[in-house]
Amino acid sequence: MGSFVVNGRTLTTILFSAEAGLLVTLFLRGPMGEELGLRGFALPRLQTRMSPFKASVIIGIFWAAWHIPVLLNRDPVSIVAFLLLAFVLSFIFTWLFNGSGGSLLPVLLFHTLQNSEEVFEQIFPGLVGTDWELISTLALLVVGIVVGVIVRRQKG
Template sequence: MNIRRRSAVLCGVRRHPLLAYFALSYTVTWLAWLPYILSRNGIGALPFRVPDVLGSSQTLGILPGAYLGPVLAAFVVTAVADGRAGLRRWAARLVRWRVSVRWYLAVLFAVPAVCVLATLPLGVLPRVPSLGVLAAYLPLLVLQFLTTGVAEEPGWRDFAQPRLQARYGPLAGSLILGPLWGAWHLPLFLTEWAGWPDVDWAMAAEFIGGAVLLSVVMTWVFNRTGESLPLIMLFHANVNTVFSLLWAEMFPSLDAFADSLHALAIGAGAAAVILVVTTRGRLGAPARPAT
């Protein structure tokens, strides 16, 4: 790349950091996911299977792309657009652990409670989970925190959310971020992650809708905790842990993927409506100074 072209690219990133972030995050992640999608774990265009590690092919098939995309894009765009000062602000939110213990307790216990209550409208009563599942819950939660939480949230919530919120407000910013966050997962519907080839594309639409509703809730948590990324990562990890372990044990007659999307949409939707109404759309964001 010659100097003039490089200068034009850097100038474009500085002028449009959000566009640059989303473009880079999508491109890097989707390219990294391509072998998994084309393998026999996906559409079967390539004659190999991604081996299971830690009990799942997703460890090697999905995690590298998930790590590379949002985190790398957030780091690169922040460095170009905001320099060292921006990187310090970005990194400071990543280690903002000092939040009232009540928030940690709320995330740990309210998330499973809401997910279970949101499943009741599907007409099935929960079973008591086994001791083995309860014993596995905390280790899986830690693993989800270190994988899904660390891979995604430094990008979506640490980089994109503050910029969207500053530009469009907390509610509109969440409604913009939600579909982009959800659509980033779309190639995975061509893999066993979503049960390919038995995939109903209405599920993909519902998944994106659930991501929008969940983004509204996560924006409120983000703002009320002083932009604490560890708490947001714990929230995201706990949602995944509930639906990947606890929920299937408590509702064995329901479809582990399709019906869990219904439950997520019901729970996140109810929470989002309550928060939008009670906060008048501010979602915990500081009031803007009067002009």
Template sequence: MTVLYLAVAFLAAGALGAVQPVTRIPAEVVQLTQFGPALGVGIVALLWPGRVRELFAGGRSVRVRGALLLVTAPLITIVAAAGYAAVTGEVRLMRPAAPFVLVAVAQLIGACGEEIGWRCLLQPLLRPRFGRLGASMVVGVVWGVWHVQVFAQHPLYAASFLLAAVSMSVVLGWALDGAGGSRLLLAGGFHALINLGMLLAMDEESGAVLPMVLFGSSCLVAAVWWVRAAGPGRGSAAQSSTPAPTRLPSIMRDVR
């Protein structure tokens, strides 16, 4: 299942990326490559419907962690943008060419097209084998490599992007561990907020190295905070497919 999903996600993304110029859909609105993982989920769901239903099955409520996850996304951008301003003396605030509401909605749809594969299928699929941290890091590396175009950039740019991908995957792994039906919307919301924040406040899409280094560093800080705040997790290769309960700080436990 894993190999087939990844093969479809990579190949479909490449095909959709090649088609995008023909559609004339601006990349700042949505990148069609984002729907490669969704197509991968569709294919494996046809072959293993019971297993996919099990992975997507409802879990416990993660309202507090979900809210903190959605707050984390703009904080990552703010820290990266503040670092950029401190280093360069410039404050970058850009406006998309397309209407902002259209961009925001399209970014959410595109982000969900990715996250239905990475966070709703692959991460919970690998979690029993590798544990929460291991699964988060493996998916983060694969997710980063899936953005193959970054490897045409400066090596420091590519390394920082991979750091960001792994760090965001850890944040999502901790925030959504054991989550049920809300997992897709929360993961997609986090992803979309990251994309929108970087679109408006940073210029890493140009290939500039400094913004990507600052973004990767900001994501790493967020990941470290989540791991330290919520605990190391108890997942291991010997565990069953049922996610281990997440240990939260007492204040988070009380209001959950």
């Protein structure tokens, strides 16, 4: 029986690698459950009664509040920044969800990408509290605000 090999690594090695474990953890630790509930269940139902913008506001507030218990040990500035970012990301995720015809895949990928910042902070603890952290957060806030404006202008 033949062996599946990629870049000198067997399929078994790939499936049980740290990278595969990281991907499984990122998808199952937060994004999958959150997105099934927020974008997979709540968003379509809210959008039958209100605009994507208003639905994003409601989900953004709920999603930000959902994270408060895990933020309580952080400093106040980090808490406010995280809550604001979660709220603004709601607009990006609504835009991705609607733009993909209701698919959760792009939302899950973007959410996982956002959560990977935590992994980089574990690998490179020197980045925490640096300009890189501030710039990456501000960049996402700006993108989220722009997408929020786009979502607000969309019909529906």
